[in-house]
Amino acid sequence: QVQLQQWGAGLLKPSETLSLTCGVYGGSFSGYYWTWIRQPPGKGLEWIGEINDSGSTIYNPSLKSRLTMAVDASKKQFSLKLKSVTAADTAVYYCARGGPYCTGGNCPFDYWGQGTLVTVSS
Amino acid sequence: DIVMTQSPDSLSVSLGERATINCKSSQSVLYSSNNKNYLAWYQQKPGQPPKLLVYWASTRESGVPDRFSGSGSGTDFTLTISSLQAEDVAVYYCHQYYSVPFTFGPGTKVDIK
Numbered sequence: 564q565v566q567l568q569q570w571g572a573g574l575l576k577p578s579e580t581l582s583l584t585c586g587v588y589g590g591s592f593s594g595y596y597w598t599w600i601r602q603p604p605g606k607g608l609e610w611i612g613e614i615n616d617s618g619s620t621i622y623n624p625s626l627k628s629r630l631t632m633a634v635d636a637s638k639k640q641f642s643l644k645l646k647s648v649t650a651a652d653t654a655v656y657y658c659a660r661g662g663p664y665c666t667g668g669n670c671p672f673d674y675w676g677q678g679t680l681v682t683v684s685s
Numbered sequence: 686d687i688v689m690t691q692s693p694d695s696l697s698v699s700l701g702e703r704a705t706i707n708c709k710s711s712q713s714v715l716y717s718s719n720n721k722n723y724l725a726w727y728q729q730k731p732g733q734p735p736k737l738l739v740y741w742a743s744t745r746e747s748g749v750p751d752r753f754s755g756s757g758s759g760t761d762f763t764l765t766i767s768s769l770q771a772e773d774v775a776v777y778y779c780h781q782y783y784s785v786p787f788t789f790g791p792g793t794k795v796d797i798k
Binding site: 607608609610621623624625657659664666669670671672673675676677678 | 716719721723725727734735736737740741744746778780782783785786787788789790791792
């Protein structure tokens, strides 16, 4: 059974860098796209971007200038950094797995982490 | 960006009755080379991450009860719950994974009448 477990700081000040990591347990890491999605409190879902096990990334253009994703395949982990955060970045952040029903990086998300509430406040 | 809209915003249905949720994309999500619609449906209960129900518009994810079904093609899609159960109370989202940025509908809240 695949499980995604995520961790990172939950309270940030404006202009700081959001940093989250997601670990993959119980399944293969290679051959999948690993994704970050966020959900502001009481609102809908926003796709942030994805990375594969080789480190190839696809970012949401609206966040691209502030975004960095990385992967450590040996540890079966992937990470998200979002710099210069503002209150508008306050959200529950989810990691998720793309696929296996994929063509390239175009995937639905079949396994999700538990979510991390990140609050940006001075 | 492909904009996803859903209707209705919320839906109250009696136990055992049918629930129908509509999703419309601002452009087609049908890829002609493989004849697949890049459209998925998710169920989200309070305090939980979304759960994948349907992908390729009409393929049910493993373990999902067969009362959930997806249909549609191109720009118009439907998720049907054939006989609503108490555990189906949730928000349902459609999602296009045809083109970047991948986008979601605003959600439809389903509860018991």
